[in-house]
Amino acid sequence: MVNKPKKIHFIGIGGVGMSGIALVAKSRGVEVSGSDMKESRATKRLVDAGVEVMIGHDAANLADDLDAVVISSAIPERNPELAAARKRGIPVWHRSQALASLGEGKKTLACAGTHGKTTTSSMLATTIDRMGLDPSFVIGGTVDGYDTNAKSGTGEYYIVEADESDGSFVHLSPHVALVTNIEPDHLDHYGSLEAIYDAFADFLSLLPDDGAAVVCADNPRLAQVARGVGKRTIVYGEKGSADCDVCFEVTGRRGLGYAFTVSFPDGTSVETEITKNPGRHNVLNATGVLGVVWACGLDVAQAARALATFSGVRRRFDLVGEEGGVVVVDDYAHHPTEIRATIEAASKLDFNHVHVLFQPHRYSRTESLAREFGPAFDEADSIIVMDVYPAGETPIPGITGKTVIDSILRHNPRQQVAWLPHRPEIIPFLLQRLSAGDLIITMGAGDVTAMAPLLTHALAGE
Incomplete structure (x- = not known):
């Protein structure tokens, strides 16, 4: 250090x-x-x-x-x-300075972006490790198969989740940077979307001449930002996407996820699968990981086999239990884009109904993204909203869980919603409405996670 x-x-x-x-x-x-x-x-x-x-x-x-x-x-x-x-x-x-210092003498592979960075960095760490390269990693979630969020290895690679929330990710010295997306978030720090893009430009400018920016085709401006700071840029996305270098094509369903092929600029292609992480967004994340592997000059076929062993991250579509035919899943999604992606992925699975117990995270985020919350829940059959988890913030007058309810109903007046600000009323309310074949997702970045095991026990009659 x-x-x-x-x-x-x-x-x-x-x-x-x-x-x-x-x-x-x-x-x-x-x-x-x-x-x-x-x-x-x-x-x-x-x-x-x-x-x-x-x-x-x-x-x-x-x-x-x-x-x-x-x-x-x-x-x-x-x-x-x-x-x-x-x-x-x-x-x-x-914290970011300490994180950066642990990478001295190693090649830092940094995963950044508004959404998906914990899952993507976990996929990358699992892949590099199971290729036998013994990386070090520090990630913002517990990686399945390791039961930890950090490991000190003897290999040359150091994999980190680069947190943009306070701008401190500019203390890192990335060799390759993967950026999943950029959207309005942490506006209490940045003030505007343009300021967020400026911060990511500063971050990517840290890449060395032999490094690379691996960026998602779903956000075309990302490639512009990377090229604007003069860095080698690799764009990943779905086959047919404009400007795509590393491209995926889904070939079938596998478990909760998909089998897919990934092609590379040199004509190479590999087959792999993600079986425990539903949704197109996770196929995108996996494709980005293989883009990083290719940028590092590593064996992409070996990486594809290693990637297929990835089993997930705690609190990312995390199966908590199943009782009475009701499946309980816990998920960290708290930004409208994450919420939409998680619910859309769940809606494609074989459940009778998808219910969401959502806890808004931070008053500032609830206020600044109020309009976006409305359509984010479109694919849910019912939504129960708790009060805001403050995360240390001072309450903002008029901003509560009902702010989210109001946004949902403005967007879709027929949506089934309930605002339950008092925690003791939540479990009895859910027990009256859940039935065999249903999925319930406890969702948010706060202590809503504690409701998942409580609900599972209640469903079991305990």
């Missing part, structure tokens, strides 16, 4: 990004400690790895001989540990 520190402390170590960085740093011989407000699966994994984790934030948690303190953008200046670190003159690094 930067200046090769021997001892570092993470404030908010239980966060999915922070915990991954801490695990990799620990595995590389750094003495790691950290604090968080509560115990979690992530903090338990850290403790099992030999990391000292303290519950609660207190200046006394900082050791006397720290070389650095790592924070995320979620940590306010008033945090007692951060205030103490500044007072003592301990170097304070942003």
Whole structure:
């Protein structure tokens, strides 16, 4: 890591990004400690790895001989540990700086974009690892088959999820950057879509002369941005898409997903499949992964075989249980585009009805994307909306879960919707409406995930 520190402390170590960085740093011989407000699966994994984790934030948690303190953008200046670190003159690094430093001496393969970056980076890490190349990776989700979001390998590749939410992804030094899409999000930070495009241009400008930008054909402006900063650009998409270099063609259904062929600019083509991740968007993600492999000069046939073993990411169309013929799935989708893609994929599966329990995430996002939420739920048979998960934000007057309900009904007055802001009423409401052959998706980036196992137990009569 930067200046090769021997001892570092993470404030908010239980966060999915922070915990991954801490695990990799620990595995590389750094003495790691950290604090968080509560115990979690992530903090338990850290403790099992030999990391000292303290519950609660207190200046006394900082050791006397720290070389650095790592924070995320979620940590306010008033945090007692951060205030103490500044007072003592301990170097304070942003999470993204620590993430970047772990890639020193390796080729960083960075997956970015408004949507799909966790799934895509997980696909890429699984593929590179199962090609026998032993990569390191730090990802914003738990990868199925690894039961972790981070790994320190001996190989030359370092795979990261590049988070654009606060603009800090410009601290990375990518060798190849995959960008899935760009849409309005995190407008509380950027202010406008143009500012987001500018940030991605800055990010892609970091690529070296022998690197590459791998960008999706569904967003033509992405290729313009990449070429505008003078970088080698590889466009991936569906066969027939304009300007497509690495192109997929679906050949049939496989499990929840699809079998498909992918062709490359040199005339090579491979066959592969994604069986546990429904939807065209996941075929696109997989095609982008093979585009990165091709850009690196690796064996695409071997990669296609490795990619076919990918089984998913926790909270991405994650099967929680099935009771009484009702299937319960949990999903992280919280932006209208993600919501639409997930529900459309579910609607193509063999269920009688698709129901969605949705928790809006952040007041600012609910306000800025209110209009877009309406059509996002078109393919759902019914939608139950909880109140907003604040994620640390101050409430905005007039912005609640009902904001989403109103948007849905303006778009489709006949849609079956319910606003249930009081959590105790949700399970009884669902039990009255779900029947054998139905799918229910708990959806959102907040604590709605806790409702999925509760509902599964309730369906079982427990």
